[in-house]
Amino acid sequence: MMSSFNVQGRKTLPARGQPWSELQEALSDLRSGDADWRQGRGSLHVYYAGEDVLDVARRAYGMFISENALAPTMFPSLRKMQDDLVQISLSLLGGGRDACGTVTSGGSESVMLAVRSAYRAFRARRPHVRSPHLLLPASAHPAYDQAAEVMGLDVIRVAIGGDYRASVEALAQCIEHETMMIVASAPSMPFGTIDPVEELARVARERDVWLHVDACIGGFLAPHVARFMTGVPRFDLGIAGVRSLSADLHKFGYAANGASVVLYADTEDQAHQFFEYSDWPKGLYRTETLSGTLPGGAVAAAWAVMHYLGxxxxxxxxxxxxxxxxxxxxxxxxxxxxxxxxxxxxxxxxxxxxxxxxxxxxxxxxxxxxxxxxxxxxxxxxxxxxxxxxxxxxxxxxxxxxxxxxxx
Ligand SMILES: Cc1ncc(COP(=O)(O)O)c(C=O)c1O
Incomplete structure (x- = not known):
């Protein structure tokens, strides 16, 4: 395939469109240097459950490739699929009667939304605190630091224990009037250990701090593992003191990339998450997530894979x-x-x-x-x-x- 360049040496749009056969060949060439994950040679980033599951995801994605879940009135199909995904997630992850959630584009977005909700809830109660901070075990994912940077918050990372899990004692000692959120991972990305969520939830209740459980990796694996194995510590939304939980559909839910959920134990907490703005020519603009457009394909693929696997x-x-x-x-x-x-x-x-x-x-x-x-x-x-x-x-x-x- 021929590429053309302008005088600055910058690649330009091809003068004429190219046929798919050529593009397919070019794409295959481009991926020739990628990790050979199909032979088990990758060590993270790809969650592949077999050609049949991939095919279901691909077909569902293709059916809704042009639809946008930002517009629920135009696409009630996607609204229904999102509701189903949240309900299934809640029934796997211990949500009670008041629990609720939102489908997002990935773990980082789920985390950012939880941080935003916790921040707004904190601000409503303690409006005069100058520098609210997040308190993280050292093993927490950098998505919290990214969220904090965007929202102008501080982050304090606390050393973990010799067992590579969050230290309840160390975190408890660091909680202050300015602490707006503590985090537990289930499991942590570096070590694969699940933090002691029940103990941290007790501390969160006693000290009146928001506890978020980051189950981006384990959320759609642990509930199934717990059916045939003992020794998986509890980390679900049913534990009093857990206010929010993130779980990635595109990891062990085996959905196409671009799908996660953020769940809340209480609808009042979720209400802090939404964004609304009216002071522009078009009137009310509302989004539940950080993005505007939410790809319909990613929602449909997640919905289809969940129902296909059961x-x-x-x-x-x-x-x-x-x-x-x-x-x-x-x-x-x-x-x-x-x-x-x-x-x-x-x-x-x-x-x-x-x-x-x-x-x-x-x-x-x-x-x-x-x-x-x-x-x-x-x-x-x-x-x-x-x-x-x-x-x-x-x-x-x-x-x-x-x-x-x-x-x-
Ligand atoms: C524990 C944890 N939280 C959050 C994330 C961020 O997820 P994403 O890459 O889907 O944005 C990851 C990603 O691996 C993770 O392992």
Whole structure:
């Protein structure tokens, strides 16, 4: 495919349109350097449950590719799908009679909305506080820092415990009059451990602070895992003191990218989330989320995948994921010099070494075609195990052993 450039060397719009056959070829060429995730060679970012699930998502997305969920009166179909997604999420994640929620474009948006709601609720009660802050365990996702930056809030990160979980004591000690929100992860992205939500919720109640549970990773995995495994700590909206919870449909819900939910234990808290503006020529503009347009395709794909898989489908996938996770943990544990950090509750694992430089192992793995995710502090390699890893687990462990032994 020919590209044309202007005098500044900038790529220009092609003079004439090109046929799909050429574009398809060009797109295939473009992706030739991407991570080979279908062979289980990726370590995060892709949540693939099989060609059949992808096909359902693709078809549903295609059916609603032009529709916009910003306009519920024009597209009642999308309103109904969003309601269904929220209701299903609440029934999986412990919402009581007053619970409610919103479909968003992803984990970061869900987090930002929860922060905005918590901020507005805080402001209503303590209007004179100069610098409200968020109190985070050190392992919380940077989406909170991004939200704080946009909203002009401060963030205090608190050291986690030796078990790689939030320290209830340390967080409790840091709560002040200016603390507008504390956060627990379920699980944390770096270590895969679920923070002690029940204990944190008790502290949140006693100290009158908003507790948000970030279940972006675990929200659509843990409820299914809990059906066949013990030892998954509770983190649901039914715990008194949990005010909001985020869960990503596009992670272990296996939906197309661009779908998450933010849930609230109480509709009064959700009311803080909405944005309305009237002082412009067109009158009332209202959005429930941070974005305007919400892609209809992403909503329809999430709705279709949830109904396609159902409880049995999700449970079978959860069993596969946990079985694979155990295989990785066991395999890593057998390799001399390597150890898994903490006791991961779900499918995110991190592992390091006291005997050699773990990042050199990562470099060697990368040279063998593995896409490696790393932690810097503490130094570790990291991965989110998904169903596609049954393609790569044995080859990964063999290569890992070879690369690790060479680093002695
Ligand atoms: C715990 C947690 N929270 C929030 C996010 C942000 O989600 P997204 O990338 O969908 O915006 C992630 C992403 O991995 C995450 O792991």
């Amino acid at each position: 409880e049995t489908g999700y449970r079978a996938l959860a069993q596969r994921v946990m079985h694979l996770r155990d295989r990785y943990i066991e395999g890593i544990g057998r390799i001399r010099g390597l150890h898994v950090l903490g006791a991961p509750h779900l499918s995110v694992i991190a592992f390091g070494s006291d005997e050699f430089d773990i990042h050199s192992v990562g470099d060697a793995m990368q040279a063998r075609g593995w896409h490696i995710s790393r932690l810097l502090n503490p130094a570790a390699l990291h991965m989110t195990v998904t169903p596609v890893h049954d393609q790569g687990v044995e080859a990964y462990l063999e290569d890992l052993e070879r690369c690790a032994q060479r680093c002695y």
